[in-house]
Amino acid sequence: MANDTAKQPLLSGFLDPAPQTNKKDAPKRRRFRRCRSAPLAEYVPGEINSNSSLPHSQSIFDKLHPNFRKVAMYLVMYLGVGTLCFYLVRNQIVGEKTDGVLDAVYFCIVTMTTVGYGDLVPSGVPTKLLACAFVFTGMALVGLVLTKAADYLVEKQEILLVKALHIGQTIGQTEILKEIEINKVRYKCFVVFAFLLLLIVVGTIFLFTVEKLNLVDAFYCVCSTITTLGYGDKSFSTKAGRVFAIFWILSSTVCLAQLFLYVAELNTESRQRALVKWVLTRKVTTVDLEAADLDDDGVVGAAEFIIYKLKEMGKITQEDISLVMEEFEYLDVDQSGTLSASDIMLAQSSQRWK
Numbered sequence: 001m002a003n004d005t006a007k008q009p010l011l012s013g014f015l016d017p018a019p020q021t022n023k024k025d026a027p028k029r030r031r032f033r034r035c036r037s038a039p040l041a042e043y044v045p046g047e048i049n050s051n052s053s054l055p056h057s058q059s060i061f062d063k064l065h066p067n068f069r070k071v072a073m074y075l076v077m078y079l080g081v082g083t084l085c086f087y088l089v090r091n092q093i094v095g096e097k098t099d100g101v102l103d104a105v106y107f108c109i110v111t112m113t114t115v116g117y118g119d120l121v122p123s124g125v126p127t128k129l130l131a132c133a134f135v136f137t138g139m140a141l142v143g144l145v146l147t148k149a150a151d152y153l154v155e156k157q158e159i160l161l162v163k164a165l166h167i168g169q170t171i172g173q174t175e176i177l178k179e180i181e182i183n184k185v186r187y188k189c190f191v192v193f194a195f196l197l198l199l200i201v202v203g204t205i206f207l208f209t210v211e212k213l214n215l216v217d218a219f220y221c222v223c224s225t226i227t228t229l230g231y232g233d234k235s236f237s238t239k240a241g242r243v244f245a246i247f248w249i250l251s252s253t254v255c256l257a258q259l260f261l262y263v264a265e266l267n268t269e270s271r272q273r274a275l276v277k278w279v280l281t282r283k284v285t286t287v288d289l290e291a292a293d294l295d296d297d298g299v300v301g302a303a304e305f306i307i308y309k310l311k312e313m314g315k316i317t318q319e320d321i322s323l324v325m326e327e328f329e330y331l332d333v334d335q336s337g338t339l340s341a342s343d344i345m346l347a348q349s350s351q352r353w354k
Contacts, residue, residue, distance in 0.1 A: 071144060078134075078141055082108035085130050092124030098239040106242040112138020113253040115225055118232030142254060185266045192259045199252040200226070206248070207234075211241050226252040272314070279312045 086093065086104040096119045097103050107120050111134050122128045200222055207218035213234060221234035236245040292300045292308035300308075310316045331339055333346040 074141055074144060078112065078137065079105060079108055082111075082134050082138075085134075086127070089122075089124065089127045089130065092122060092127040093120055094123045095120040096235075096237050098237075098242060102239060102242055105246055106236070108134065108138070109246050109249050110230075111135050112141060113249055114139065114228045115230040115249060115253070116228075116232070117230050117235035119235045119237065142250075142257070185262060185269050189259065189262045189266055192255060192262055196226075196252070196255045196259055199248065199255060203248055203252065206241070206244055207236075210244070211236060211238060222252075225249060226256045228253055276313050279309060 083104040086107050087100055090100050122131045203222040204218045207213045207221055208215055217234055224231050236242050289300050292304050294304050331343055331347045333343045
């Protein structure tokens with residue numbers, strides 16, 4: 001800001017104004033107050049009907065989370081188109097067959113998860129080209145499941161996990177939410193790992209009882225499936241087994257991939273926390289004060305110190321600060337170093353007439 005007469009501290013709007021009636025009673029130390037949440041979006045006419053007394057009944061599909069609806073829609077489209085295509089070229093698929101439609105759905109699941117047992121193999125040119133197309137679209141769909149539905153399912157179980165860890169203790173909803181926020185990634189790892197163990201046990205028991213494999217071969221088939229290794233020497237060959245495999249293969253492979261993702265995220269988070277601890281515990285030197293003095297006035301205000309520490313922690317970068325300052329300078333129409341309602345109105349009106 002080009003105002004040399006009175007330099008204003010950065011982010012001064014967060015400071016509580018000192019009472020003007022009695023300066024002797026004013027506290028010597030400035031205190032920050034918590035940032036208020038953003039206001040609600042403006043009311044859009046037509047979105048809310050004030051005459052409606054009772055909400056209309058919703059279908060089960062409407063009550064689902066938007067992430068579930070999107071994933072379910074894409075999955076149904078993929079399986080529907082894939083089943084139709086592979087059913088039409090079923091004569092060009094060789095291997096152990098049970099039922100035309102069931103085999104087509106099973107082949108879609110095995111293809112999209114890249115398991116590829118080899119019990120069903122495309123032999124003709126059109127079938128091979130279809131398999132190439134569906135394996136790429138299937139992998140993209142699995143990625144969508146990882147980012148949408150899996151996260152939502154895990155988050156729903158976090159509260160139950162915290163309550164189970166603190167069983168016998170009186171813990172309120174606020175404490176539960178706070179602990180989830182602090183150990184969010186760790187709890188996600190626990191939940192996904194528990195789901196994965198359950199899927200491994202269920203798959204092993206099913207292969208042992210229905211597919212008539214011994215325990216070692218059943219466990220071997222489960223491991224080669226969820227890791228998408230898919231040797232092909234052991235697979236689901238019965239009609240009941242392939243019905244089970246349609247749901248189990250998709251769930252288990254996605255669960256394992258999600259576990260690896262959370263483990264990597266947990267490692268990154270632990271390194272970030274170690275960096276934050278180091279930044280907060282190391283001694284502050286005069287070099288730090290010089291680097292934190294953004295306006296070069298010889299002193300470091302609270303806002304400048306906070307920005308400097310956040311930069312050291314890797315929370316923000318100099319580019320982020322520059323972009324925010326550019327917006328501040330644009331809104332500061334009168335170049336006073338502070339923002340007011342009139343500044344914002346003038347900035348928006350000038351932008352409107354451009």
